[in-house]
Amino acid sequence: MNPGLDPHVRNALDGDWNGLLQLAQSQCTKSFRGAPCVGMPPDTFFPHGDSPHDGTGTRCRLEVARVRQICRACPLRTRALCLVTALEQGDEYGIRGGVSAIDRQPLHRAWCQRVDEQRVKAALNGKPVALTATEKKRIIAAYIDDPALSLSRAARGLGLSRGAVAWAAHHERKRRARTTAASA
Numbered sequence: 001m002n003p004g005l006d007p008h009v010r011n012a013l014d015g016d017w018n019g020l021l022q023l024a025q026s027q028c029t030k031s032f033r034g035a036p037c038v039g040m041p042p043d044t045f046f047p048h049g050d051s052p053h054d055g056t057g058t059r060c061r062l063e064v065a066r067v068r069q070i071c072r073a074c075p076l077r078t079r080a081l082c083l084v085t086a087l088e089q090g091d092e093y094g095i096r097g098g099v100s101a102i103d104r105q106p107l108h109r110a111w112c113q114r115v116d117e118q119r120v121k122a123a124l125n126g127k128p129v130a131l132t133a134t135e136k137k138r139i140i141a142a143y144i145d146d147p148a149l150s151l152s153r154a155a156r157g158l159g160l161s162r163g164a165v166a167w168a169a170h171h172e173r174k175r176r177a178r179t180t181a182a183s184a
């Protein structure tokens, strides 16, 4: 249980990220000052066995519950910022925002698949945006489908060379052709 954050996490898993992101952005500065974890040994937030990749699936539930109790005392907006920062940075380890590393896995996967048209637009307008894998594919698709989108602009938006974008577009065209042939 992560009171306050749970409904937003459930919505995010259903594809609606607005609540969680708005909560995180409502933290006026990207600061964790005043969070109960400040000054604690970092190891505290890495309970034994709570690793998404250790393959054992055994973790010390008592230890996880104790850490989550600490996070529960954290202001809701800070908890949201903590969780969203972990997702943005692909930080899969440790308890973040009161969500354990193992429980966070589906959220990391959903984060990579999410598409925020505003972020895609911002990237194409030259803003430095950390795009998800799906948002990057969206730009490649837009480059193929929209003659008004130049190779240079797509490359700038993706932070790639023109050659890399042309190569990715070539593969995407081939993938589309295979899909069309398979469904014909």
Ligand code: SF4
Residues within 6 Å of the ligand: 032, 035, 036, 037, 038, 045, 070, 071, 072, 074, 075, 078, 079, 082, 083, 095, 096, 097, 098
């Ligand atoms: S939610 Fe994040 S910032 Fe708050 S106590 Fe837990 S680890 Fe620290």
